[in-house]
Amino acid sequence: MILLWPFVYELAGLLKELQIYISSLQADALPVPFKTGMSQKKKWRLSVKEAGEAEWMIVEGGEIRGPLAANIILWIAETGQIDWETSYVWKRGMKEWLQIGKVSFCRVGREAHSWTRNIESS
Numbered sequence: 285m286i287l288l289w290p291f292v293y294e295l296a297g298l299l300k301e302l303q304i305y306i307s308s309l310q311a312d313a314l315p316v317p318f319k320t321g322m323s324q325k326k327k328w329r330l331s332v333k334e335a336g337e338a339e340w341m342i343v344e345g346g347e348i349r350g351p352l353a354a355n356i357i358l359w360i361a362e363t364g365q366i367d368w369e370t371s372y373v374w375k376r377g378m379k380e381w382l383q384i385g386k387v388s389f390c391r392v393g394r395e396a397h398s399w400t401r402n403i404e405s406s
Contacts, residue, residue: 301350301351302356304351304375304376305348305350307376308341308350309348309379310378312380312381313381326384334352336354338351338353338357339353340354341375342366342373342374343381344370344372345370346364354389357389368383369383369385371383372384
């Protein structure tokens with residue numbers, strides 16, 4: 285019986301991620317139709333560990349991914365791996381998908397990122 289606990293815990297996590305994914309498909313204003321399969325996804329370079337709850341879904345380049353923690357989304361946006369204007373995010377409780385640059389945690393990150401770039405180019 286003890287050997288089953290890690291499996292049950294992992295299964296519960298996968299079911300939660302699946303519920304978030306399905307809910308994201310039902311949100312208003314899904315930004316793009318699906319064009320590619322899982323094997324064709326562009327790999328992100330991540331040098332940060334996930335912090336916080338993985339509750340955000342992201343649509344980027346015609347693909348939906350997630351759930352991810354907010355710090356991961358901010359990292360891939362700040363490092364130019366996704367586009368602020370053409371990528372959208374959603375989490376439970378939101379009625380519709382929003383452009384990534386319009387979400388509060390990303391707006392702060394984007395302003396800091398552009399401020400840093402302006403200093404570096406001066």
